[in-house]
Amino acid sequence: MKKLLSLAMLLAMTLFSAVYAQTGRIPAKGLAVLSGDGQFKPYSFSRHAVGDNDIQIEILYASICHSDVHHVRQDWTKETFPMVPGHEIAGRVVKVGKSVTKFKVGDYAGVGCLVNSCGHCEYCKAGLEQYCKQAVFTYHSKDQFHDHETTQGGYSNNITLTENFAIKIPANADLKRVAPLLCAGITTYSPIHYVGIKKGVKVGVAGFGGLGHMAVQYAVKLGAEVTVFDITEDKRADALRLGAARYVNVTDTTQLKGLDDSLNFILSTIPAAYDPGMYLKMLKIDGQLAIVGLPPTAKMPVIPIDKLVWQGNRKVFGSQIGGIKETQEMLDYSVANHIYPEVEIIKADGPTVTNAYQNVLDGKVKFRYVIDMKTLK
Helix, strand or coil: CHHHHHHHHHHHHHHHHHHHHHHCCEEEEEEEECCCCCCEEEEEEEECCCCCCEEEEEEEEEECCHHHHHHHCCCCCCCCCCECCCCCEEEEEEEECCCCCCCCCCCEEEECCEEECCCCCHHHHCCCHHHCCCCEECCCCEECCCCCEECCCCCECEEEEEHHHCEECCCCCCHHHCHHHHCHHHHHHHHHHHCCCCCCCEEEEECCCCCHHHHHHHHHHCCCEEEEEECCCCCHHHHHHCCCCEEEECCCHHHHCCCCCCEEEEEECCCCCCCHHHHHCCEEEEEEEEECCCCCHHHCCCCCHHHHHCCCCCEEEECCCCCHHHHHHHHHHHHHCCCCCCEEEEECCHHHHHHHHHHHHCCCCCCEEEEEHHHCC
């Protein structure tokens, strides 16, 4: 019986290889959630063929973003499984299409939240591909450019995409710490530069996790005076070490005294329920509150209209990652100024990643888990 099963498996693998050879599809393996139980298990699938303008990347590192956790837990909407998450990806180019000019085999390349867009709408022309109505996201997205197949993410050994959506990683980069920059980095870099943070500006960072600790580093580098807000004392020393001038534990109301009308800009990275109105009151006249954290739908904060009317020209806006050009700018800036996330490297196996997700939910990670995809079996 065992011999028959082995022969059957060998035959199946041979047939799959023959199909891939005919279609040009690329075999891939990774870690997927196969159902809504949140458990990661080995998963085999395939990527679309390398087209004339595509590159294939051997994934070396993929990090865990809080939005990955939201997707797996179906916090925002009902999801489709199996799902291979991961949109913070760093690796090496192993194959290029005949028309590719941006990369060559052996270059380091990164992938963020996007792998394609229409290229001709108002958003795409403005370098804001993330808002394109036809944007293709790195996982859990229908790829209209490849027979509407469902994209799968970076918790895997390879990925194929158009060169225009891959980010060049400088050869001198600390590769094991690059992956989180492709989401956490650009998500905080973009609004900070949009509002023009400069020396002497008083900045608040609400939430000191994977995104928040990147925001602190960018704002400090630009010369801002940074106040960090969080709900625990455990992160105080880290915030001050990274350059924050003040740390406020919002569960202690005495620490909130005197903060109203004191800050020019606040960046909220909070992924859970909270009161945005509290932060609005901390803004000076013409101050701005930028929201990048996205809590579960059932715990989504709201700002009543009357709060906006009475806030004296204070402004609220949201920001979603950044376009491809800006993402490349962010990565070059980060590497040149040695601005990286603080990471914990973990193995690429189901139980380890499943446990890491629980630690993210419990607030037990400082500050980003990075999966070493070279350990995938």
